[in-house]
Amino acid sequence: MERHDHAPVIVTRADDLLRLTTRRSFLRAIGAGASIVLLPGVFAACDDSSNDLTGVGGLPEGSLAFDLRTDVGIFRLTQTQEIIESTFYSAVVTHGAFNTFFTADERELFTDLRNVELVHREFLRNALGAQAVPDFSGQLNQTTLAQLLVSRDSIIATARMLEHTGLATLNGAGKYIRDARNLLVSGKLASVEARHAAALRDFGPPAGIAANTAFAGDDVIDVNGRDVKIEASVTVASIRALNIINEPLNSNVTITNPPDATQGVPTADFFPANP
Template identity: 30%
Template sequence: MAAGCSKDKDYVGPTDPIVPGEDKVNLGSGDTGLLNFAYALEQLEAAFYTKVVESPWSGINATEKEYLIDIQLHEIAHRELLRNVLGDGKIGNLAFDFSKVNFADRSSVLEAAKEMEDIGVAAYNGVAPLLKSKDFLTVAAKIVSVEARHAAYIRETIKPNDFTAGVVGSNGQEQPLKPADVLSRVKKYITTEINASNLPTA
């Protein structure tokens, strides 16, 4: 687990980026299924930011590039942490399609990043009440706090003072999303068929 938390700039996961391979995956049930759901999202984010860093848009400034590399490394660390925690219960590697993102265009990249980060935070908040294991809940809580920082940075980069617009309710809390809603929203990026029918709902 500790290895998966590394943020060293030289850190490279054992399969970084993950090589697509599965046509279908079943997330499973219970806490393992919920962590596999989170693992699928971290695979997506790690793959996305790896592509962003490998093909930065024209005119990207040094600060933006540095922060995007930081986010990439965080996502790789999250992916590897969940991979290690899940062990033999983990799903396989997912396949992705980022053809709807123009990686040469700053706006296209940042809007896609905003969408993924906002969905990611809402996803963890939706999963938290369903987890039975205190240890798994701790892992999810540590990850979502970092994901929220990513979301805030991306939003501020797009438009100053917009870091909570549309995602924080009148009660001052983030709005959660159920796994089915999350998977529906990220389906355009994930070509692997994901079976989430056995995930707990309450």
């Protein structure tokens, strides 16, 4: 693990993630490799679906709510992540400093990432039809986006976080999927996200991680040779903490129903503070 020069950011309640000071701390943490500690209360709060907002951010109520008792709900969460990823990479490749921040090799990487995430986004939108989440790419927090795009290091660190969160979510959600066709599609996406994650760590390893083995370092692969994995509740908290979606939509990213017992039971997460 990397050495931390910063105190961990402690998040005790989901609302903490919405306070500006915590948001700033989170963004700094992404850049600096500090720990982010999500205490159990965060996830209790995430289950609170008592918001009675309508027309949130111009989108239908519940548009970013996930019923994880269905494969559709699991795919909707993945689609939400793909929308964030593809919008972020689109901003990276059209950034005024794209050519100065990155070498030709790195520009190929980010262009590939942009293209592939756009394909993932549109694939899931087409496949889910009326059950797809609406396109909220017009609802992104431009202040947050500008902060994330401020430097080469910030862009790579953000991309690493997005890709590892996406991969870990798919690895954690596979056990809840009911239909084999959907498990296959999830697997087709997951190994591509893993290729992204490894490439980004090669070009910009987290602080304190050996460059030659960063692609699959000991901080992201456990002692049994297994990759990162998180439960969906952590994914939702992570999306909200990133604060890349405008309020009030951002605080309406919620899990309405966790997976039920016939789908599977949660397992221990494996995910470093700064993947």
